[in-house]
Structures are given as structure tokens and as C-alpha cells.
Amino acid sequence: MLRIATRLLALLLLASATVYAQSAREAAASGARYRLPLDTGWTFREAGKGEWRRAAVPGSVHTDLLAAGLIEDPFYRDNEPKLQWVGRTDWEYRTGFDAPAWLLARRNVELVFEGLDTYAEVFVNDRRVLSADNMFRTWRVDVKAALKPGRNTLRVLFRSAVNEILPRMKSLGYELPAVNDQGEKTSPHTRKAPYHYGWDWGPRFVTSGVWRPAWLEAWDTARVAGVRVVQNQLGRDSAQMTAEVEVVSTVAADARVTVENVTDRTAGVRQTLKLAPGTNKAAVHFTIDKPRLWWPSGMGAQPLYDIRVSLHVAGRRGPDAFLPADTAAARTGLRTVELRQQADKAGKSFMFVVNGVPVFAKGANWIPADTFPARVTRERYRHLLESARDANMNMLRVWGGGYYEADDFYELCDELGLLVWQDFMFACSMYPGDEKFLESVRAEAADNVKRLRNHASVALWCGNNEVETAWHHWGWKQRLPAKLWDDYLKVFHGVLPEVVAEHDPARAYWPSSPSSNLEEDADSQRMGDVHYWEVWHASKPFSEYETQHPRFMSEYGFQSFPLIETVNAYTLPSDHDIQSPVMLAHQKHPRGNQLIREYMLREYPEPKDFESFLYVSQVLQAEGIKVGAEHLRRQMPHNMGSLYWQLNDCWPVASWSSIDYFGRWKALQYYARRFYSPLLVSPRANGGAVDFHVVSDRPEPVPARLVVTLFDFDGRALLTTGKDVTVSPLRGDPYMTVFAKDFLGGRDPKKVFLLSELKAGGRVVSANTHFFRPFKELSLDAPRVSADVAATRGGFKVRLTTDKLARAVHLSARGAEGSFNDNFIDLIPGRPVEVEFRAGGRARLEDFRKGLKVRSLADAFR
Numbered sequence: 109m110l111r112i113a114t115r116l117l118a119l120l121l122l123a124s125a126t127v128y129a130q131s132a133r134e135a136a137a138s139g140a141r142y143r144l145p146l147d148t149g150w151t152f153r154e155a156g157k158g159e160w161r162r163a164a165v166p167g168s169v170h171t172d173l174l175a176a177g178l179i180e181d182p183f184y185r186d187n188e189p190k191l192q193w194v195g196r197t198d199w200e201y202r203t204g205f206d207a208p209a210w211l212l213a214r215r216n217v218e219l220v221f222e223g224l225d226t227y228a229e230v231f232v233n234d235r236r237v238l239s240a241d242n243m244f245r246t247w248r249v250d251v252k253a254a255l256k257p258g259r260n261t262l263r264v265l266f267r268s269a270v271n272e273i274l275p276r277m278k279s280l281g282y283e284l285p286a287v288n289d290q291g292e293k294t295s296p297h298t299r300k301a302p303y304h305y306g307w308d309w310g311p312r313f314v315t316s317g318v319w320r321p322a323w324l325e326a327w328d329t330a331r332v333a334g335v336r337v338v339q340n341q342l343g344r345d346s347a348q349m350t351a352e353v354e355v356v357s358t359v360a361a362d363a364r365v366t367v368e369n370v371t372d373r374t375a376g377v378r379q380t381l382k383l384a385p386g387t388n389k390a391a392v393h394f395t396i397d398k399p400r401l402w403w404p405s406g407m408g409a410q411p412l413y414d415i416r417v418s419l420h421v422a423g424r425r426g427p428d429a430f431l432p433a434d435t436a437a438a439r440t441g442l443r444t445v446e447l448r449q450q451a452d453k454a455g456k457s458f459m460f461v462v463n464g465v466p467v468f469a470k471g472a473n474w475i476p477a478d479t480f481p482a483r484v485t486r487e488r489y490r491h492l493l494e495s496a497r498d499a500n501m502n503m504l505r506v507w508g509g510g511y512y513e514a515d516d517f518y519e520l521c522d523e524l525g526l527l528v529w530q531d532f533m534f535a536c537s538m539y540p541g542d543e544k545f546l547e548s549v550r551a552e553a554a555d556n557v558k559r560l561r562n563h564a565s566v567a568l569w570c571g572n573n574e575v576e577t578a579w580h581h582w583g584w585k586q587r588l589p590a591k592l593w594d595d596y597l598k599v600f601h602g603v604l605p606e607v608v609a610e611h612d613p614a615r616a617y618w619p620s621s622p623s624s625n626l627e628e629d630a631d632s633q634r635m636g637d638v639h640y641w642e643v644w645h646a647s648k649p650f651s652e653y654e655t656q657h658p659r660f661m662s663e664y665g666f667q668s669f670p671l672i673e674t675v676n677a678y679t680l681p682s683d684h685d686i687q688s689p690v691m692l693a694h695q696k697h698p699r700g701n702q703l704i705r706e707y708m709l710r711e712y713p714e715p716k717d718f719e720s721f722l723y724v725s726q727v728l729q730a731e732g733i734k735v736g737a738e739h740l741r742r743q744m745p746h747n748m749g750s751l752y753w754q755l756n757d758c759w760p761v762a763s764w765s766s767i768d769y770f771g772r773w774k775a776l777q778y779y780a781r782r783f784y785s786p787l788l789v790s791p792r793a794n795g796g797a798v799d800f801h802v803v804s805d806r807p808e809p810v811p812a813r814l815v816v817t818l819f820d821f822d823g824r825a826l827l828t829t830g831k832d833v834t835v836s837p838l839r840g841d842p843y844m845t846v847f848a849k850d851f852l853g854g855r856d857p858k859k860v861f862l863l864s865e866l867k868a869g870g871r872v873v874s875a876n877t878h879f880f881r882p883f884k885e886l887s888l889d890a891p892r893v894s895a896d897v898a899a900t901r902g903g904f905k906v907r908l909t910t911d912k913l914a915r916a917v918h919l920s921a922r923g924a925e926g927s928f929n930d931n932f933i934d935l936i937p938g939r940p941v942e943v944e945f946r947a948g949g950r951a952r953l954e955d956f957r958k959g960l961k962v963r964s965l966a967d968a969f970r
Contacts (some may be wrong), residue, residue: 141327141434155198166482168317186693195314202263214326217252223320226300227267242299244552266316296537302509309763330357332436347399357383362422367392370414402441404502405525441564447616455634458659459748470784471503472755476510486516500784503527508573509535521565534572541595553607561612571600576620577630639663653736665753665764668729669722684718695762720968730775738790742840775932789866791878803840810835812868821913823937890966903947914964923959
């Protein structure tokens with residue numbers, strides 16, 4: 109049986125290879141461009157030494173060493189420092205490929221790497237064809253002269269990105285600041301992901317490898333090098349469009365470009381042009397009838413249009429005989445997006461306006477989803493991005509210390525309605541300004557702007573993360589040569605805006621985050637965007653968030669630990685102490701654990717054990733960011749952005765994330781779904797009163813009823829007041845005020861709380877609680893929470909009840925694959941809550957019941 113199966117598999121592979129070769133020959137005969145993937149047969153070794161072992165492309169040397177059993181898991185316990193030698197070592201990779209006669213007969217045969225990490229020499233049949241020095245660039249080189257009939261060898265030698273720079277640094281006489289590099293400060297000199305050198309939430313693994321796809325590309329006369337889809341005019345009945353097509357040609361020839369709207373299946377628009385050797389540009393105008401607008405999540409649908417471009421070139425049979433040369437595709441959404449900055453009494457606005465409607469940016473900062481980028485699959489992207497969408501987010505900021513994300517990321521953001529604030533990859537450092545460095549940056553920026561410019565989701569290009577404010581406020585200006593600021597201006601007020609203006613002029617460019625575009629201080633709250641870190645770094649209380657009045661808050665945050673299920677993945681039970689060496693190895697902020705504990709003891713008693721500490725840290729983080737997020741939303745439209753730091757993790761760690769490395773939602777992610785609700789009721793203490801604000805992202809007024817009830821901890825409603833309101837569009841305003849003294853009526857504020865509910869369309873659309881004292885001062889008896897479980901088609905339904913108020917009720921299901929649709933819930937007696945568990949695989953009801961664990965905050969302290 110095994111022999112038969114093996115023969116069948118061999119026949120299938122042979123048939124597949126035959127079809128593949130046939131299609132390649134047909135492409136060659138027609139003159140069309142042909143691509144041969146180079147993703148198999150790779151091996152690697154230390155440069156010039158030892159045995160060749162299997163490698164993965166795309167990949168990295170660390171993951172290849174791990175797969176070969178040559179190193180232990182880099183993320184486990186305290187393995188990180190033991191593996192620093194990998195980044196100080198040179199490595200080489202090689203593979204082989206066949207070059208049949210039809211391939212060698214093509215006029216151009218080019219080798220293309222979408223990503224080489226980072227200092228690399230590329231050899232074809234031991235002939236050097238390429239020297240690379242920028243992780244973020246696409247590299248293309250003609251290799252036809254280096255090829256031979258039959259088997260060919262491709263080898264890539266990677267030099268250590270650390271060793272490469274150390275000699276240069278010695279000759280400078282000063283050190284470029286790189287405050288997050290956990291080791292030699294070499295990162296500013298290298299166009300490589302800064303976070304690979306370590307950050308205050310990430311490890312130091314200085315990688316090497318072919319980190320994005322590679323292929324051979326064969327073509328004859330011409331190829332399509334790029335397509336930009338331009339909206340000239342967007343109306344209700346039609347959209348006037350242009351496809352700007354870039355064609356690279358080797359000869360002078362007549363050609364024809366056809367642009368088709370594949371989505372609407374409309375007839376293509378054809379244009380002829382005369383190609384000259386080199387780069388040619390054609391502008392093909394076309395119309396989309398009855399255009400469907402793309403909207404950010406929560407504001408409308410996200411229709412997308414597929415545009416296909418075909419290039420035909422005149423053949424030998426005369427100018428009327430056009431042969432297919434190449435095709436290209438672009439997918440885009442129809443919308444207008446503007447960064448509106450208008451002078452007002454408070455300074456100058458900073459808001460995104462989509463299709464004429466102001467958008468309050470609700471979201472978080474995105475960091476790379478793995479230390480080793482090739483491990484980030486489309487499925488991982490989808491989980492994280494759908495999690496953002498499901499938490500009512502509409503914007504993510506792709507932070508400048510990582511890398512320009514894969515196409516999958518932006519495609520999914522398009523589909524999900526997530527606007528993207530896109531940083532260029534510069535963060536928390538000063539950078540060189542010599543001509544070679546500037547040209548490398550220019551090529552990097554052009555590659556990525558051209559790759560991403562058709563995405564409806566991309567809303568802004570931003571030069572860097574925190575470099576402007578660092579120069580002025582971190583002591584750099586005082587101790588470093590003034591020429592470094594001149595170099596800064598060359599990059600962020602010269603090269604980058606020039607590239608955006610050339611290749612994507614419809615989008616706004618912003619020089620730094622935070623910034624006021626040099627009009628005022630980088631940290632000005634009168635204009636531009638702000639990062640606020642006095643809460644956390646300066647130990648200021650969460651209430652300090654309510655003293656900030658920015659125009660757009662693009663960073664603020666607070667740390668927590670992952671829950672025990674994640675901690676178990678990188679520890680042993682003996683490591684389960686916050687101050688153990690292993691736990692400290694997975695806490696990259698030097699005062700992180702101390703700060704979490706300090707803030708925790710302001711609000712809560714000392715947790716009873718390690719697992720409880722992890723859980724309470726998440727509630728602490730969620731409650732703190734809730735204060736900030738609701739305050740920022742209440743200021744709408746004065747403030748028009750809340751992007752907390754950060755959505756995700758690159759490894760399992762204590763950090764500012766709301767989703768841990770394994771994709772588990774922390775308390776903050778569940779809270780975000782509530783405080784980012786399109787309609788939000790938000791109470792705020794104001795001296796002896798409590799003001800109840802309502803925030804609306806809706807562009808039209810909303811009739812609603814606001815109800816405020818005073819409860820005791822047994823669930824008895826002691827006093828209720830209500831008011832019919834018309835919620836103003838695109839604003840946050842107070843609609844009711846309760847005076848605590850009158851409402852309490854002499855009752856002990858430690859034994860009662862307020863529940864505010866906003867009802868619209870016959871249902872509660874937002875609810876919020878207000879306590880008069882911190883949790884540790886409440887006279888709250890331990891609740892008895894009951895959970896009744898029933899099977900559903902997609903998993904299980906859990907009905908929760910309690911006899912006393914239960915705070916931050918957390919459900920976990922050990923041994924079950926899946927997720928809860930709600931969690932960390934305040935449960936009130938007499939008000940049951942139903943939670944759905946969406947199973948990720950087969951699960952038995954009895955097994956789920958056994959693995960279900962329900963706890964409240966009270967359980968963490970007794």
C-alpha cells in the first residue's frame with residue numbers, strides 16, 4: 109500500500125512539474141515575463157565552516173539553527189544571552205536550480221530578492237552578482253551572463269551586522285545614540301529592523317538570512333515595473349481614475365497597455381505607447397461607474413476594486429501584431445483621506461478625514477508580531493488584525509522600529525477597514541547623513557512607498573518614531589555634534605518627503621511622531637501628535653491622563669504580564685516568582701516589575717500568589733488605560749486620536765501589549781472593545797460630582813436614554829435617574845451630572861457604586877461603572893459566582909450569575925482550543941451575563957466544564 113501511495117505521489121509531482129515546465133515554455137514562446145521561485149533546496153552553515161544543513165527561505169539563521177537542533181528555543185527561560193554569538197557570526201546559504209535552454213534564451217534573466225538581512229554578497233556559480241546592505245530594499249540584478257546550461261548554484265554570504273559596523277564606530281569620535289540597543293550601539297548605521305538589537309519589550313537577536321521571497325525572472329522586451337491607481341475625481345455616479353503604469357524596456361518598440369476593472373467586469377481601456385530603452389511611463393484614464401466607497405471599520409463597508417494591467421509589445425510580424433509581455437495587478441478602495449490641520453483657538457487641529465467625515469482614530473500601536481519575521485503567517489496577521497477590528501479599532505500605527513510589514517498585513521487592513529499610520533523604519537536614534545546612507549534610504553523608501561501606495565488602508569507616511577523629541581529633550585542636543593541635526597533634516601525633511609511627493613503625492617507626510625512639524629515643541633499639545641509617558645515612566649497616577657489635552661495621542665501605555673498559560677510556555681514552576689532571573693529576563697524595562705507592583709498596591713491589596721499577580725496586573729493595566737482612552741474620547745473633537753501602546757508582542761514577555769505573543773487577549777483588549785464602542789457613556793469624577801459624558805463616532809444625531817443607578821454590592825438598586833438625550837454627532841459632551849452627596853444620601857461610599865447605561869434603539873449600547881473608592885478600600889465580600897454551561901453549534905455558552913458584586917470576572921478554559929467573546933466582566937447580582945466560547949476544534953461539553961475556571965478579583969487576595 110505504501111509503495112502504491114509513493115508511486116502515485118511521484119506521478120502527481122511529475123505531472124505537476126510537466127505542466128509547470130510547459131507553462132514556462134509557453135511564456136518564453138510568447139515573450140511574456142516568467143518567474144521561477146527560489147524557495148526550495150536551501151542549505152546553510154557558518155561561513156566557510158562545517159556541514160551544510162537544511163534551511164528555510166524565507167527564514168532566518170536563528171530559526172534554521174533551531175530547526176537543525178543546534179540551539180535551544182531562543183524564547184525559552186534565559187536562553188537569549190547564550191545565543192548572542194549567532195549575531196556576531198558570518199553565515200552562508202546556498203541552493204541550486206536548473207537553467208533550461210528556453211530560460212537562457214530569454215533576453216533578460218534577473219535575480220530578485222524581496223529581502224536580504226542585511227550585509228550580503230550574492231554569487232551565481234561563484235561569480236559575485238550583487239552586494240546588498242539594506243534589509244528593507246528589494247534587490248534586482250541581471251544574472252544572465254553568470255548562468256550556464258543545466259544545474260546552477262546560488263550562494264549568499266551574510267556578514268555579521270554587528271561586526272560590520274564596529275570598525276566604523278571607532279573612527280567617528282562620538283557614538284550615535286541608540287538607547288534601546290542591548291549591546292553595542294551599532295543599529296543606527298545599519299538599515300535593519302531596529303528591534304532586532306533589543307528594545308524595552310523585546311529581545312536582542314541580530315538576525316541574518318533571506319527573510320523574504322526570492323526568484324528568477326525572465327523576460328524579453330519589456331516588463332511592468334509598477335502601477336499606481338489614482339483617483340482624480342470621486343463622485344456619486346462615477347469615479348474618474350488613472351492607472352499610472354511604469355514600464356521598463358530594453359529596446360525601442362511599439363506597445364499597448366490595457367487597464368481592466370476586474371471587479372465590475374467592465375471593458376478594458378487601451379492605450380498605445382512607444383517604448384524607449386529604460387523606464388517608460390503611461391497614464392491610462394478610465395471610469396468606474398457607481399463607485400462604492402471604502403470606509404474605516406465602524407463607518408461603513410470596505411469594497412475593494414481589482415485592477416489588472418496588461419502589457420503587449422509589437423512583435424516581428426509588424427506593428428499590428430502585439431504579443432503579451434507582462435501583466436500586473438493592483439487592488440484598491442475608493443475613498444478620500446485627508447490629514448486636516450486647521451488653525452483654531454486652541455492651536456491647530458490634527459485629524460483624519462475620510463470621505464469628508466472626521467474620524468476619531470481608535471486603536472493601538474503595532475510592533476512586529478515575531479522577532480523572526482518569516483514566522484508571521486497570514487493566519488497570525490488575520491487573528492491579530494481581526495482582534496483589533498473586533499475591539500472597535502479603526503487605526504493601527506505601524507511603529508518605526510520594526511519593518512515594513514508583508515503585503516498580507518496591508519491586504520487584511522484593507523479588508524477589515526483598519527487605517528494604517530505608517531512609520532518609516534527609524535526609531536529613537538540619530539542617523540548618518542552621508543551621501544551613501546541617504547541614497548540607500550531613498551531607494552528603501554521608494555521601494556516601500558511604491559509597494560504600498562495602492563492600499564486604501566494606508567492613511568499617512570510618518571518619518572520616524574521619537575527622534576525629533578529625543579534630540580530636544582533627551583540630552584542629545586547638548587552632548588552631540590550639531591551636524592547630526594543637519595543630518596536629521598536631510599533624511600526627514602528632505603529625502604523622505606521627496607520620495608512621498610514623487611511616488612504617492614495624494615497622501616500626507618508627517619516628519620516624526622511626536623511632532624508639531626517644527627512649528628512648536630515636538631511635545632506641544634496645541635498641534636500635531638503627542639506621546640505621553642509620565643504615567644508609567646514617571647510613576648504618575650492614572651488620573652494624570654485627565655490633565656492632558658493633546659490634539660492626537662499617538663502613544664501612551666502601561667505594562668502587564670501575560671496570564672499563566674503563556675508564562676508556562678517559557679518558564680519552569682521554579683521560575684514562578686516575579687523577581688526570578690527567568691521572569692526578569694522576560695521583562696525588558698529596567699524598572700518594569702517594580703512599577704507594576706508600585707501602581708498595583710495603590711489600588712489593590714497584595715495578591716496572594718504568583719498566578720494572581722499576573723491576573724491582577726492585567727486588570728490594573730486595563731483599568732489604567734481605560735482612564736486615558738475615555739478621557740481622550742471625551743475631548744472629541746479637540747482631540748481626535750487614541751492609539752495606545754501597544755497591540756501585540758514579538759515574543760512572550762511582560763509588556764504594554766493588549767494581546768500576548770500567542771494571540772491571547774489580555775484584559776486590556778476586552779476593555780478596549782468597551783471603551784472604543786461607537787457610542788460610549790463615560791462617567792468622570794468632578795470634585796463632589798460625577799459627570800456622565802456620551803461620546804459618539806456617528807456622523808448623525810442619535811436619540812438615546814441615559815440611565816444612572818446607584819447599587820449596593822448585593823445588587824439592590826437604591827436610586828435611579830434617567831434622561832432622554834439626543835447625542836451630538838462626532839463629539840464627546842456631558843449630558844448629566846450627579847452630585848455624590850445628594851445621590852449617596854448618607855450611604856457609605858465604600859459599599860455602593862454607580863452603573864450608567866446608554867440605551868438606543870431599544871437596547872443598551874454602552875454601560876460603565878463608577879466606584880467612589882479604590883478597590884482595596886471597598887467593603888466588598890467575596891462573591892460566589894456560578895457558571896452554567898451549554899453546548900452551541902460553534903462551541904459553548906456560559907451563563908454567569910453571582911450573589912455579590914464580582915469585579916473583573918475572568919474565564920479560562922484549560923485544555924480547550926478557542927476563545928471567549930467577552931471576559932474580565934463586572935458581574936452584578938440579579939443581572940446574569942452570557943459569554944460565548946468559540947471553539948477552535950472539537951471539544952466535548954464535559955471536558956470543557958472540567959477545564960473551565962472562573963475567578964474574580966476577590967479570589968486574587970484570599
